[in-house]
Amino acid sequence: xxxxxxxxxxxxxxxxxxxxxxxxxxxxxxxxxxxxxxxxxxxxxxxxxxxxxxxxxxxxxxxxxxxxxxxxxxxxxxxxxxxxxxxxxxxxxxxxxxxxxxxxxxxxxxxxxxxxxxxxxxxxxxxxxxxxxxxxxxxxxxxxxxxxxxxxxxxxxxxxxxxxxxxxxxxxxxxxxxxxxxxxxxxxxxxxxxxxxxxxxxxxxxxxxxxxxxxxxxxxxxxxxxxxxxxxxxxxxxxxxxxxxxxxxxxxxxxxxxxxxx
Numbered sequence: 001x002x003x004x005x006x007x008x009x010x011x012x013x014x015x016x017x018x019x020x021x022x023x024x025x026x027x028x029x030x031x032x033x034x035x036x037x038x039x040x041x042x043x044x045x046x047x048x049x050x051x052x053x054x055x056x057x058x059x060x061x062x063x064x065x066x067x068x069x070x071x072x073x074x075x076x077x078x079x080x081x082x083x084x085x086x087x088x089x090x091x092x093x094x095x096x097x098x099x100x101x102x103x104x105x106x107x108x109x110x111x112x113x114x115x116x117x118x119x120x121x122x123x124x125x126x127x128x129x130x131x132x133x134x135x136x137x138x139x140x141x142x143x144x145x146x147x148x149x150x151x152x153x154x155x156x157x158x159x160x161x162x163x164x165x166x167x168x169x170x171x172x173x174x175x176x177x178x179x180x181x182x183x184x185x186x187x188x189x190x191x192x193x194x195x196x197x198x199x200x201x202x203x204x205x206x207x208x209x210x211x212x213x214x215x216x217x218x219x220x221x222x223x224x225x226x227x228x229x230x231x232x233x234x235x236x237x238x239x240x241x242x243x244x245x246x247x248x249x250x251x252x253x254x255x256x257x258x259x260x261x262x
Contacts, residue, residue, distance in 0.1 A: 003030040003160060007090035009037045009081050012052055015096030019125040020056065022253060023094040024063050025134065030160045033067040034060060035088050039077040046072060085120050093122035097247055119258045121153050123225070126251040134161040134224040137255070140214050141169040141188055143180035146229045146257075151188050153257045154227045155195050163224070164198040168217050171206030211244045219250050227255045 008023045010016035020036070027034055038053045040046055053070050060068045069088075073080035085093055139154050141147060158165050167188055172178045185201065192199040200221075204213040218226050228245045245254050 003032045003091045003156065005035065005088055005090050005092075006032045007035045007037060007081070007085050007088060007093045009039075009077065009093065009095040010053075010056065011077075011096060012038065012056070013096060014127045015125060017056075017096075018127055019094045019096040019123075020060060022123060022125045023092075024060060026092065026094075026157070026161065027064050027066065029134075029162075031066060032091070033069070034064060035069045035071060035084070035090065036060070037071045037073065037080060037084055039073045039075065039080045041074070043074055046074065090120055093120055095122060095124060097124055097126040121255060121257045123253055123255050124246045125253045126247070128251040128253075134158075134163050136166060136221055136223045137163050137225045137227060138166045138168060138214060138218040138221065138223045139188070139227045140210070141167050141181065141184050142210075143170075143172060143177045143184060144229075147184050148187070150227050150229055150257045151191055154255065155192060155197055157225075157255065158192075158197045159195055164200065165192055166217070166221050166223065167199060167201045168214055169201065169203045170210050171204050214245065215248050215250055215252070218252050223252055225253050225255050227257060229257055 003026065006023050006027055008020050010020060023034060026032065036053060036057055038049050038056075040049045049072050050070075053072055057068050057070045071084055073084070081093065081095075084090075134157070137154055137158055139150065154165060157163065167185070169181060169185055172181050189199060189201060202217060204210060204217075207213075208216070214226060217223075226245055226248075246256070248254070
């Protein structure tokens with residue numbers, strides 16, 4: 001995955017501004033073009049939204065030499081995001097946590113289904129200023145086919161930002177799962193080594209919920225990002241890992257990867 005176009009979804013809140021700073025850091029490392037999206041509920045809010053978005057874009061241009069485009073849409077933010085991401089062929093979507101805090105409550109909502117079909121990796125940023133460079137990315141390793149796509153997207157970001165990847169392997173009880181996990185560990189370490197990306201492997205203790213262990217480990221290594229997978233919307237009710245990572249108390253940004261991410 002080559003990062004040439006980044007879509008920043010903002011609501012002009014603190015987390016939205018932190019999302020822009022996060023996107024700027026990636027854009028400066030990759031040379032990507034930025035697209036700023038701001039959505040409003042009613043047509044009469046468009047003029048004020050344009051003024052606010054123009055000011056934000058001008059601020060971004062002071063830090064980024066490449067193109068910064070402005071987009072304002074009327075209607076549901078998730079629908080606008082999915083459509084614009086396809087329109088500008090965004091390689092990465094960056095948004096504030098305010099815009100995803102209610103994600104589990106959107107089960108079955110048409111907007112979430114549309115966003116699932118968007119299939120683009122996205123970063124969720126909380127009210128924490130992004131560092132100038134992303135030096136440490138935590139990549140959880142699970143015996144799951146989706147890991148392959150997570151690995152590819154993480155490696156692309158790490159290569160662009162000269163990051164170190166910290167692999168945290170999940171403890172498995174079943175022999176079949178252990179074998180598959182070992183295959184994923186070998187795949188991950190071999191792939192990163194071939195790409196020239198520094199990597200470090202650790203194993204979860206298994207004493208806590210895996211999401212908690214991921215967050216504790218990310219805090220321990222001072223991670224700038226945690227990679228997480230995006231599950232189909234019908235599975236959100238059965239697993240609390242995604243929302244827990246997306247809105248974590250440590251305010252570590254999360255890179256969410258769909259198995260079909262482009």
